[in-house]
Amino acid sequence: MTIPHAPGNGHGGHDHEEHPGMAHDEELGYYAVRAKAMEALLVQKGICSPDEIQGMVDRLEARSPSDGARVVARAWADPAFKSLLLSDPEAALVQLGYSLPETTPKLDVVENTNELHHLVVCTLCSCYPRALLGRPPDWYKSLAYRSRAVVDPRGVISEFGLDLADDVEVRVLDSTADLRYLVLPRRPEGTEGMSEEELAGLVTRDSMIGVTDARSPQAAHSG
């Protein structure tokens, strides 16, 4: 077996080992080979079985932003659920039939309001609430997003099409450790009579990362 050349560590003086597949698209061959080798070792040493590995992959692949959208829509429609979601996210998710695997990092939900706008990033790698939203978008893992989101969050948000007034606090969350953050976006105006299913249609993946707001009913209608 030929092992492709290992990519260098691009961080100046930063000794953190990066996760597979981030900001090194041309090097995926190396990481794919390494993942296979690690998988084989885990099985060989009896740490886990191929079925367990596949089971975890299947669970993650089964999730998508539409799961998060369902949760957000319920929070918009039901104040008691929203308050539980903010105080004990896992208990709230169980109510909707989601049971997160035991190994999942803890989920924390933060609420965007007219005064406070959260933006989530993982500067060290690509931490993301995968257990609920599935895999992150490629840009979330890019070096450009990971560095600019902390230094110039308003610039990044504006490039995604949202201009925030100066009296709105922008709060960046760098999920460096054992928590994964889900943003509860603001409920758009003009959605008073909408059903939960219609509301869920306004909740985008990007709004749950905080780079945008949820879509307005008008925008959803035209596009």
Next chain:
Amino acid sequence: MTQFSSSSGGEPARFHAGDEVRVRVDNPGGHFRTPTYIQGQTGRVHKLCGVFPNPESLAYGGDGQPAQPLYRVEFSQKEVWPEYGGPASDMIHVDIYQHWLEPV
């Protein structure tokens, strides 16, 4: 959040919400989860997130003990980035394990 993942208690929490803390400057080598941009900065504990096995040990097959309290620490963007262009009220929150924090 009420659920803590540590089964064995871990290190007792030294800090509380509102406490001023400084992030240590260090490079322990290998895997660690305190970004270099926040090292040396002074912030305020936003909340205690729980007690978790130490990732610097877990990364090399260790048991992660003693488990470390994990805090969400808030920093002023203007203090972290002197060139920051946004309003003074903008903040950045970073999750930091207790052994990286010292009292101010």
